[in-house]
Amino acid sequence: MNFDSIGFAAFCILAIVVLNFARSYRARILAITTLNLIFLGTFFATPLAAVPFAVFVVCGFVAVRSAYCVSGRGLAGILALTVLAFAWMKQYSLIDFLPSLPFAFVTVGVSYLFFRIVHLAVDVHQQAIKAPTFIEYLSYTLCFLTFVSGPVQRYGDFEQQLRTPLKIQTPIVLHHALSRVIWGFFLVGVVSHITMWAFSRIEPVVYANMAEEIVSARVAGIFAAAAMAFFVHLYISFSGYMHIVIGTGKLCGINIPENFSRPYACKNFLEFWTRWNITVSEWFKFYIFNPLLKQLSIRWPKKNKAALIGSIAFFVTFMLMGIWHGTTWVYVVYGAMLGLGVVVNKKYQLRAAARLGKQGYKDLCSRPWYVALCRATTLSYVAVALTCMWMTPSHAHLFATPASLFVMVAAFAFLISAVFSVAYFGYWAGKLSRKIHVPIEQTLAIFSLEPWLAPCWTAVKMSIVFVMINVAGGAAPEFIYKAF
Amino acid sequence: MKDSPVANANTTEASIRHQMNAIFQTVFDDPSIQIFDAMxxxxxxxxxSLSHITLVLAIEESFGxxxxxxxxxxxLNVGELIALVAARTGR
Structure with a gap:
């Protein structure tokens, strides 16, 4: 079921009604599990296509329950088997020597299911949470709101949402939740059409230039435009989806964690990951970076090794994050680019602080031109690294030639200067707009203070978005993160 | 005369806070640091994220x-850290 379909809208209305009527914890668990199974059922064309997925889910439950009573080594074994099962389900090229099934099966949502199973197994083993029952496990791991592409909510938070009795929705709360859903549909159904259209016009030109191994400023400019168009499209599509999910969750009485926090306002590459796909970044921090860095620090406790082991932990974490995104060697390159970016960023920060002194570096970081430069470098680097996601497998070889690499480096430089100009101009424009923003906000506040106006305004926005989606041409472009 | 439970709790929290302050000063190599709950x-x-793990290891070692x-x-902050250590050490 696509989340931009009429079927999904009808399903959401059903879920909102059912979950608002189910008052007790037991009733809500039963209701959400039933809704999950209905939602899940729409992804499988035949019962056979669902068998591997069902086996993975059941094995995940066995892993979680077993984690409670095994030793540390036992847990490591459970996690290794879970990783292997996940890699086999996703058909990673690294393990293509393993036998596959003679029929097609569905893997939608498996990547996020994997995150939840590992989180449950580790936390149950350490007795940070109580082992869930099978129905609690199904209600959490298959939650229809977050099933396809996250966010990755922690089990404790999810359980709390279901245990806390739902409060009666006020018109203002309803208005805010509906506004988020409408805004999400606007981004996915209208804006992402435009960004996808722009990207699809540039992409073939990039391939043609790469095939002819042309190196020129024009080619670098076209590549830069394609990279940035894809980045913007990814952000619009992914954040739009999150608005729909979070808004629907609120209407169901479930608070879903935020997954984006204005990533375009990042101050550096490290900070970018606290703003982009936040819950997945946190999962990697909790279950890869922290334990790895802790173990390395215990093994090599000398202070002069701290920077080195920090770099190793960062690189491994971001490399795994990259590999998680896809099954081919291209994603190893993507992971290596992320790892390299974060290591260089950290090294630079340490050296700059050592050279300029704490106060000197702090002063530098507060200068508008420097903030704009760091922001431009980060966003440009991410845009170029994301090439790994949009290049088709049949065109991947075109990006491995010296001419292509030169074009990409030139495009990176081109993007930095372009984004820097926008960011620096944006800083001064923002400063100016704050002066005129207050009277505008005061005027708008007159409307927002009237509760009876909220539903009217929501209805107007819904109508506008409905018309715009139909004008834009119906179904939204395929949601990219659904593939992970 | 016995101390009241409230007075005992205040004393133990103060001792954890004092010990924690010394750990922060050592880990961040800054003797002027004075911790507070919202810090x-x-x-x-x-x-x-790097110094966080150094801090965690120092706390684990210091409080056993x-x-x-x-x-x-x-x-998320020092207050949570102190509450966690108090709960785990049973002080």
């Missing part, structure tokens, strides 16, 4: 406890 990475710029994965990742 987080925002107030202490050197408190990044082992923090769980979820606890290590979920700590």
């Amino acid at each position: 987080s990475a925002k107030e202490l710029e050197e408190w990044d 406890i082992r923090l769980k994965t979820a606890e290590v990742g979920g700590l």
